[in-house]
Amino acid sequence: MASAAVGYARENQSRFLEELKALLRIPSVSTAEEHKDDVRKAANFVAEELKRIGFENVQVIETKGHPLVYGDWLHAEGKPTALCYAHYDVQPAEPLDEWHTPPFEPTERNSNLYARGAVDDKGQLWMEVKAFESLFQTHGGKLPINARVLFEGEEEVGGEAIEEYVKTNPDKLKADFALICDTELFAPDLPTICVGLRGLVYTEIEARGAATDLHSGVYGGAAPNPLFALSTIIAKLKDANGKILIPGFYEGVKKPTAAELKAWHSLPFNEEEYRQKEVGSDVLTGEPKYPVLYRTWARPTLEVHGMPGGFVAQGAKTVIPAKASAKISMRLVPNQDPDDILKKYTEYVTSLTPKGIQLKFKVHSKGAAIVVGTKNKYIKAATHALHEIFHKDTVYTRSGGSIPIVAQFANDLKIPSVMMGFGLPDDNLHAPNEKFHIPNFHRGIESLARFFEILGSEK
Amino acid sequence: MASAAVGYARENQSRFLEELKALLRIPSVSTAEEHKDDVRKAANFVAEELKRIGFENVQVIETKGHPLVYGDWLHAEGKPTALCYAHYDVQPAEPLDEWHTPPFEPTERNSNLYARGAVDDKGQLWMEVKAFESLFQTHGGKLPINARVLFEGEEEVGGEAIEEYVKTNPDKLKADFALICDTELFAPDLPTICVGLRGLVYTEIEARGAATDLHSGVYGGAAPNPLFALSTIIAKLKDANGKILIPGFYEGVKKPTAAELKAWHSLPFNEEEYRQKEVGSDVLTGEPKYPVLYRTWARPTLEVHGMPGGFVAQGAKTVIPAKASAKISMRLVPNQDPDDILKKYTEYVTSLTPKGIQLKFKVHSKGAAIVVGTKNKYIKAATHALHEIFHKDTVYTRSGGSIPIVAQFANDLKIPSVMMGFGLPDDNLHAPNEKFHIPNFHRGIESLARFFEILGSEK
Numbered sequence: 001m002a003s004a005a006v007g008y009a010r011e012n013q014s015r016f017l018e019e020l021k022a023l024l025r026i027p028s029v030s031t032a033e034e035h036k037d038d039v040r041k042a043a044n045f046v047a048e049e050l051k052r053i054g055f056e057n058v059q060v061i062e063t064k065g066h067p068l069v070y071g072d073w074l075h076a077e078g079k080p081t082a083l084c085y086a087h088y089d090v091q092p093a094e095p096l097d098e099w100h101t102p103p104f105e106p107t108e109r110n111s112n113l114y115a116r117g118a119v120d121d122k123g124q125l126w127m128e129v130k131a132f133e134s135l136f137q138t139h140g141g142k143l144p145i146n147a148r149v150l151f152e153g154e155e156e157v158g159g160e161a162i163e164e165y166v167k168t169n170p171d172k173l174k175a176d177f178a179l180i181c182d183t184e185l186f187a188p189d190l191p192t193i194c195v196g197l198r199g200l201v202y203t204e205i206e207a208r209g210a211a212t213d214l215h216s217g218v219y220g221g222a223a224p225n226p227l228f229a230l231s232t233i234i235a236k237l238k239d240a241n242g243k244i245l246i247p248g249f250y251e252g253v254k255k256p257t258a259a260e261l262k263a264w265h266s267l268p269f270n271e272e273e274y275r276q277k278e279v280g281s282d283v284l285t286g287e288p289k290y291p292v293l294y295r296t297w298a299r300p301t302l303e304v305h306g307m308p309g310g311f312v313a314q315g316a317k318t319v320i321p322a323k324a325s326a327k328i329s330m331r332l333v334p335n336q337d338p339d340d341i342l343k344k345y346t347e348y349v350t351s352l353t354p355k356g357i358q359l360k361f362k363v364h365s366k367g368a369a370i371v372v373g374t375k376n377k378y379i380k381a382a383t384h385a386l387h388e389i390f391h392k393d394t395v396y397t398r399s400g401g402s403i404p405i406v407a408q409f410a411n412d413l414k415i416p417s418v419m420m421g422f423g424l425p426d427d428n429l430h431a432p433n434e435k436f437h438i439p440n441f442h443r444g445i446e447s448l449a450r451f452f453e454i455l456g457s458e459k
Numbered sequence: 460m461a462s463a464a465v466g467y468a469r470e471n472q473s474r475f476l477e478e479l480k481a482l483l484r485i486p487s488v489s490t491a492e493e494h495k496d497d498v499r500k501a502a503n504f505v506a507e508e509l510k511r512i513g514f515e516n517v518q519v520i521e522t523k524g525h526p527l528v529y530g531d532w533l534h535a536e537g538k539p540t541a542l543c544y545a546h547y548d549v550q551p552a553e554p555l556d557e558w559h560t561p562p563f564e565p566t567e568r569n570s571n572l573y574a575r576g577a578v579d580d581k582g583q584l585w586m587e588v589k590a591f592e593s594l595f596q597t598h599g600g601k602l603p604i605n606a607r608v609l610f611e612g613e614e615e616v617g618g619e620a621i622e623e624y625v626k627t628n629p630d631k632l633k634a635d636f637a638l639i640c641d642t643e644l645f646a647p648d649l650p651t652i653c654v655g656l657r658g659l660v661y662t663e664i665e666a667r668g669a670a671t672d673l674h675s676g677v678y679g680g681a682a683p684n685p686l687f688a689l690s691t692i693i694a695k696l697k698d699a700n701g702k703i704l705i706p707g708f709y710e711g712v713k714k715p716t717a718a719e720l721k722a723w724h725s726l727p728f729n730e731e732e733y734r735q736k737e738v739g740s741d742v743l744t745g746e747p748k749y750p751v752l753y754r755t756w757a758r759p760t761l762e763v764h765g766m767p768g769g770f771v772a773q774g775a776k777t778v779i780p781a782k783a784s785a786k787i788s789m790r791l792v793p794n795q796d797p798d799d800i801l802k803k804y805t806e807y808v809t810s811l812t813p814k815g816i817q818l819k820f821k822v823h824s825k826g827a828a829i830v831v832g833t834k835n836k837y838i839k840a841a842t843h844a845l846h847e848i849f850h851k852d853t854v855y856t857r858s859g860g861s862i863p864i865v866a867q868f869a870n871d872l873k874i875p876s877v878m879m880g881f882g883l884p885d886d887n888l889h890a891p892n893e894k895f896h897i898p899n900f901h902r903g904i905e906s907l908a909r910f911f912e913i914l915g916s917e918k
Binding site for chain 1: 492551554617657661668671674676679693695701741744754761766773775777813861887889
C-alpha cells in the first residue's frame with residue numbers, strides 16, 4: 001500500500017473528528033420549518049471546507065427547497081470522473097427523552113460518536129471531504145482522478161431539489177460513475193458494497209369527519225370518527241402475515257437471482273441474534289416464507305409511521321376529532337413502478353373510505369428500487385481499496401432502505417453507482433442515540449482515498 | 460312570581476358575568492400536570508366566594524388528586540337539604556390554533572361568552588353560587604332550604620377524589636336530593652331536565668414491538684409495528700354499522716321505556732339539521748336501526764380519541780415506532796356494569812394481539828349509566844321554577860355524556876339527582892371555541908333561585 005494520502009489521514013484523525021463534531025452541532029433537520037436556517041448553515045459549512053481543501057467552482061445552489069452544495073476539480077486528464085454524493089440534512093431527533101446525550105451535542109462513548117446525523121449522513125459526507133483533503137495534500141494540490149461533489153439537504157424529505165437539478169443539468173454533472181456514501185457494513189469489520197436499494201412511496205392520508213372536534217359522550221353514535229376510519233383502512237392494507245392487500249401490488253415484482261440468494265445465504269447472519277440484538281421484539285414479523293434478508297432487501301413492505309390527530313397528550317380527553325392523519329409508506333423492489341403503485345394504493349384506499357369520511361392524499365416522497373451490477377471497474381476498484389484497508393473480501397449486499405438519487409443517476413446520467421458506506425447495523429439510524437463507530441469513520445476516509453488512487457493509477 | 464332574589468340577580472347581571480370571567484381566566488386543566496397549581500387556584504377562588512356570600516364550614520378539602528370545595532348552610536329547620544354539585548376543572552384547550560380568541564381570555568361575541576370551561580362547567584358552577592348569593596341577600600342572610608355545595612376539580616379526568624370522598628363521608632353529605640348543573644337545554648329557550656346519562660369506561664392501550672424506534676427501510680418486513688397492530692385491533696372493535704364486536708358487550712342492555720321513546724320522538728329534533736349544524740359531516744354514522752337520539756342517549760358506543768406514537772409532526776419520518784398507544788373509550792347504558800365491560804374488552808383486545816406485540820392496559824375512568832325518575836317532588840319543583848323563568852313546559856331528556864357522580868349519589872347517598880343545566884347543543888363542549896350563551900347563564904341563576912324558593916315554601 002504505502003499511500004501518502006492514507007498516512008496524512010491517519011496523522012489528522014483527531015482534527016477530522018473534531019471538524020465532524022462541529023458539523024453535527026448544526027441541527028439541519030430538513031423536515032422542520034424551524035430548522036430551515038440550520039440546514040443552510042450546514043450547507044455553507046460544507047461549501048467553505050470544499051473551497052479550503054482545493055475544490056473549484058464551489059457553489060451553494062439555490063433550489064425551491066434546501067440548497068445543494070457543488071464543487072469540482074477536473075484537471076486529471078484522461079482519468080475517470082467521479083460524481084460524489086452524500087447528504088448534509090438529518091432526520092428529526094424525536095423522541096428526545098430517549099437520547100442518553102443530547103442529539104446535537106456530539107459525544108464520544110466506547111469508540112462511538114453519538115449524535116443525530118453521525119452516520120446518516122454527515123459523518124459519511126465528511127469522510128468524502130476528508131478523503132479529498134488527504135489526496136489534495138499529498139498529490140501536490142491535485143487529485144488522482146476528476147471529481148465533482150454534489151451534496152443535498154433534502155434526502156430525509158424526499159430529495160425534490162436534487163431530483164430537479166439532476167434532471168435539468170445533466171451536462172453540468174457529466175461523470176463516469178457516482179460514489180454514494182450513505183450505506184453500511186454488513187457486519188463489523190466486514191467490507192461491504194451495497195448493490196441494491198428498495199424504492200419508497202411515502203404518503204399521508206388525511207381523514208375528515210365532523211366540522212369540528214366533538215364530545216364523544218354527546219355525539220358518540222352519530223358522528224364519524226376519522227381515527228377509527230383510518231384504523232379500519234390501515235387494517236385492510238396488510239394481513240397478519242405481512243402480505244400487502246392492495247390489488248395488483250405484487251405484479252411484476254422481480255426476484256433476486258439465484259447467485260444473489262446463494263451469496264446472501266452465506267453472509268454471517270443469524271436471525272435469532274438479529275431479533276434479539278437489533279430488533280429486540282418477541283418475534284420477527286413479515287412474510288413467513290421469505291428469510292429475513294430476502295424480506296427486508298427484496299420484498300416490498302408497508303408501514304405506518306404516525307397517526308396525528310385527536311388527543312395525544314397524557315391523560316384522557318373524550319373527543320371525537322374532526323380530522324386525523326396517517327403517515328404510511330411503502331418500500332418497493334425492482335420492477336415496481338412508484339407511480340403505478342401510488343395509483344393502485346390511492347384507488348384501493350379510496351375504495352375503503354368509511355361512511356361520513358373524506359380522504360385527502362399527500363405524497364411526501366417517491367422513488368424506484370435499483371439494483372446495480374458488480375462487474376464494472378469502479379466496483380472492482382472499490383473492492384480492491386476495501387481489501388487494502390480491511391484485509392478482507394468485500395460482500396455485496398442490498399439495503400432495505402431507499403436512496404432515490406441512485407435510480408436517477410442511472411436513468412438521467414446513465415452512470416453506475418458505487419454504494420460504499422461505513423455504518424453499522426446497530427447505528428440507530430432515524431432513532432434515538434444514532435452513532436458512528438469512530439474507527440469506521442477513519443477507515444472510510446482511507447478506503448475512499450485509496451479507491452480514487454487506484455482508479456487514477458489504472459491505464 | 461315577584462321574587463326579590465330574581466330581582467337581585469337581574470340587577471347584578473354584569474357583575475356576575477365579570478366574576479365568571481375572572482374564574483375562567485384560571486386555566487384549571489385537570490389532566491395537565493403543569494396546570495396543577497391553576498386547578499388549586501380555581502378551588503380557592505370558589506371557596507373564597509362561598510365564604511363571602513354566607514356559606515359556613517367552607518373548606519378546600521385535600522385529596523390524593525385535585526381538591527374538593529365544600530360549604531354548607533343548614534339552618535332552615537324542617538326544610539329539605541340540597542347537595543349542590545358542579546366542577547371547576549376544565550378540558551384541555553387543544554387544538555389551540557382553532558380558537559378564534561384565546562381559550563383562557565373570556566371574550567363576549569353575539570351574546571355568547573367564549574372560553575374553555577364557559578359552560579362546562581365553570582359557568583354553571585357560578586350559576587349555583589350566584590343563585591345562593593341572590594337568596595342570601597334577599598332572605599335576610601338566610602336560605603329558604605338547607606344547602607351543601609360540593610364542587611370537584613377532577614370531573615374531566617375521572618373524578619376519583621370525589622368518588623372516594625362520597626364513599627367514605629356519607630354522613631357529612633346527608634341530603635334529600637342532589638342538584639347537578641352540568642347539562643344542557645335540548646334546544647334554545649326550551650327548559651330541560653336531564654333524567655339519564657351514559658356511563659363511561661375510558662382506557663389506554665399501550666402496544667410495544669421492537670426495543671427501540673427502527674428505520675422502516677432497514678427493518679420493514681421484519682420488525683413488528685405497534686401502530687399497525689393497534690389499527691388492526693381497533694378495526695375489530697366495531698363494524699361499519701357501529702355495532703361493537705366485543706363478545707357479550709350488549710348483554711343485559713336495558714331499553715328505554717315506550718313512554719320515553721314516545722317523548723323523545725316528539726322533541727323538536729331534525730336529523731338533517733343536526734347533521735348539518737351540529738356535526739357537519741357528510742352523513743351520520745352509528746347503528747342504522749336506531750334514531751339519533753336513541754343512539755346517542757340509550758345505545759352504548761365506542762370511540763378512539765388519539766393514537767400517540769411514532770412521528771406525528773409535519774413532514775415525513777421513516778420510523779417503525781417501538782411503542783404506540785390508543786386512547787379508547789366506551790359509553791355505557793343502563794344495566795351494563797363497567798367492571799364487567801372492562802373485563803370483556805380487555806379479554807377481547809388481548810385475544811386480538813398481533814404477533815410480536817405486547818399490550819398494556821390503563822383505565823382512565825369508569826362509571827355506570829344512570830336513569831332517574833321524573834315523579835319526585837324535586838323534579839316537580841324544578842319543573843315549576845323553569846316554567847316561571849322560561850314560560851314553557853320542561854322536556855325530559857337523557858344525555859349521551861357521563862357524570863359518574865350521579866350514579867354514586869344514588870348508590871352511596873341514596874338520593875335522587877336533579878340535573879338542571881343551561882348549556883346549548885352547539886356550545887362546543889370539549890372542543891375549540893367553547894361558549895356559554897349569556898342569557899342562559901342569567902336564566903340559570905334565576906331558575907335555581909326560584910327552585911330553592913319553591914322547595915322552601917312547600918309545607
